[in-house]
Amino acid sequence: MKNLIYLCSLLFLVSACKSEEKKPDLATDVKTTFESSPKADFAIVIHGGAGTILKKNMSDEMEAAYKAVLENAIRTGYEILNAGGTSLDAVTKTINVMEDSPLFNAGKGAVFTNDETNELDASIMDGESLNAGASAGTTTVKNPIDLARAVMDNSPHVMLSGPGAETFAEEQGLELVEPAYFYTEHRMEALQRIKESEKVELDHDDKTAFYDPIIKNSKFGTVGCAALDKNGNLAAGTSTGGMTNKRWGRIGDAPIIGSGTYANNATCAVSSTGWGEYFIRAQVAHDISAMMEYKNVSLAEASKEVIHNKMGKLGGTGGIVAVDKNGNIAMEFNTEGMYRATMNDKGELIIKIYKD
Ligand code: ASP
Numbered sequence: 001m002k003n004l005i006y007l008c009s010l011l012f013l014v015s016a017c018k019s020e021e022k023k024p025d026l027a028t029d030v031k032t033t034f035e036s037s038p039k040a041d042f043a044i045v046i047h048g049g050a051g052t053i054l055k056k057n058m059s060d061e062m063e064a065a066y067k068a069v070l071e072n073a074i075r076t077g078y079e080i081l082n083a084g085g086t087s088l089d090a091v092t093k094t095i096n097v098m099e100d101s102p103l104f105n106a107g108k109g110a111v112f113t114n115d116e117t118n119e120l121d122a123s124i125m126d127g128e129s130l131n132a133g134a135s136a137g138t139t140t141v142k143n144p145i146d147l148a149r150a151v152m153d154n155s156p157h158v159m160l161s162g163p164g165a166e167t168f169a170e171e172q173g174l175e176l177v178e179p180a181y182f183y184t185e186h187r188m189e190a191l192q193r194i195k196e197s198e199k200v201e202l203d204h205d206d207k208t209a210f211y212d213p214i215i216k217n218s219k220f221g222t223v224g225c226a227a228l229d230k231n232g233n234l235a236a237g238t239s240t241g242g243m244t245n246k247r248w249g250r251i252g253d254a255p256i257i258g259s260g261t262y263a264n265n266a267t268c269a270v271s272s273t274g275w276g277e278y279f280i281r282a283q284v285a286h287d288i289s290a291m292m293e294y295k296n297v298s299l300a301e302a303s304k305e306v307i308h309n310k311m312g313k314l315g316g317t318g319g320i321v322a323v324d325k326n327g328n329i330a331m332e333f334n335t336e337g338m339y340r341a342t343m344n345d346k347g348e349l350i351i352k353i354y355k356d
Contacts, residue, residue, distance in 0.1 A: 032332045033300035034342060034350070040327025042081040043228045045342040046074050046094060048104045049221035050273045050319040053337030055354050066103055067351050070341040073097035074351075077227055078343045087227040087235035087269070088126055088149070095122075095145040095239050098223035102184045104339075105221030107143055110182050110241025112191040113250075118182035120241055121255040122148040123159075127234030127263035134159040134255040139182075140166055142175040145239045148255070150174060159255060187244070194245045221339075222254055224271025226263070226323045234325060236261045236269035236285070243276065252276025258286035265325060267292040268299050274311075274318010274335070282311035288322060299323075303330040 036043065048070060055063075077094035081087070099107025110118040122144035123134035133152025136159060141147045150172040151160055160168055170176060222240035229235075238261045240254040253259035253276035260276070262285035263269035270285040279285075284306055291302035299322055307319060312334045319333025321340060331340045331352075341351040 032330060033303070034329040034344075035300075036327035036329070036344065040228065041345040042087075042230050043323045043327035043329060043342070043344055044074060044077045044081060044090060044094070044225065045227075045321040045323055045329045045331060046070065046077070046098070046223070046225045046340065047271060047273050047319065047321045047331070048098055048223050048339030050333045050335045050338035051221075051317070052335065053339070053353055058353070063353065066339055066353065069098060069101045069103055070339060070351050071349065073223075073225075074341045074343050074349065077225060078347070081227060081229055082345075082347075084230050086231075087229040087233050088124070090227040090229065091124060091225045091235045091237040092145055092149050094225045094227075095223055095237050096143050099143050099145060099239055102186075103221070104223045105187075105241045106223040106239040108182065109184055109187065109221065111187050111221075111244040111246075113242075114191075114195075114245050114247035116188070116191065117179065118241055119246070119249075120144045120182075120239070121251060121260075122237070122239040123255045123257055123261040124148045124152055124237035125235065125257055125261050125263040125269070126152065127236075127265040127269050130264060132158050132257045132261070134257060134261075135165045135169075136161040136251045136255045137249060138162070138165050138169070139179045140176045141169045142177045142181065143239075145237050146174050147172075148237065148239075158257065161251075162249075182241075187241075190244050198245075222273040224254075224261070224273060224321060226269035226271050226321055228269070228323050228325065228327050232265065232325065234263045234265050234269035234323065236263040236271045236322075238271045238273070240273075253279035253284070256280055258283050260285060262286045262289050264289050264293075268302075268322050268324040270320050270322040272318065272320045273338070274333075275316045278311050278314050278316020279318060282306065282314060282316065284311050284320060288320065292324070299328050299330050303332040307332045307334055 077090035080090040102109040125132040224238040226236040267289040
């Protein structure tokens with residue numbers, strides 16, 4: 001009897017301690033993860049950038065236009081995967097659709113640098129071989145994700161930049177365009193607005209003062225895709241014009257493997273979007289994969305932890321889309337909105353922009 005009383009009190013103490021254990025507040029009020037049970041045959045998820053995207057600032061026509069491109073893009077990848085194509089092909093072709101639209105900050109719709117040029121970055125990674133390719137600062141390659149893919153497939157390197165990358169693109173027979181191809185009125189106006197608002201004296205020791213006007217006025221719009229194919233291979237890719245008003249040859253996270261893009265068949269495939277400097281410092285894409293690998297946590301848990309606690313607490317803003325080896329999806333962000341869409345192997349489509 002004595003022993004029984006002792007055991008009961010012990011159990012009571014343990015459960016009381018457990019309920020007092022403070023769990024980190026990772027949850028957002030948004031449904032950001034979609035579990036696939038049982039394991040999906042294939043899966044795909046895309047983003048078209050994260051930032052201060054508010055319904056009150058968006059006309060119905062604009063919203064419909066964004067959703068139409070997102071749908072066209074994700075259906076392109078879905079068809080490839082459904083027909084048994086590779087996740088690498090799905091990622092590349094899906095991103096091409098968004099690169100060719102002036103709405104997104106990638107390819108045709110790339111933002112302007114301080115010098116009123118367009119410098120584009122992209123990367124892609126194969127989760128099966130852990131091979132990767134990236135290009136940075138190109139000005140004449142129509143679809144930078146194709147260049148990243150060619151770097152991965154046909155060069156001994158992982159990242160090429162500037163004129164050298166363009167020579168390689170030409171040798172690979174990729175489509176080149178005049179820099180003027182990337183000119184869009186709305187991106188030029190955005191640059192001019194930022195320049196006008198740059199009232200702060202540039203104090204080069206105070207990076208925050210320098211970046212404030214850029215960040216407040218920036219409309220992010222990088223594009224990215226993560227996919228799982230029928231053979232269980234994961235891939236991810238990201239393409240961007242970077243940040244409006246960037247200067248000094250600034251390169252963001254998008255072409256950096258581990259920051260903007262990461263894929264590993266053992267864990268997940270991730271594409272990032274947001275304030276690149278923070279995504280580089282937090283190694284966002286790889287960190288999500290590493291948490292899953294080393295701590296054995298779910299994609300949902302790893303994404304929330306990295307976006308809200310690790311990157312977010314440094315002061316960064318943005319989000320990720322990701323798919324794990326079982327086809328579970330994460331679309332996690334700490335901004336007002338993120339253009340995003342996902343489609344499962346049953347053809348069920350979700351397209352979202354705001355926090356709802
Ligand atoms: N991450 C990109 C960069 O910093 C920008 C974006 O995602 O909108 O270049």
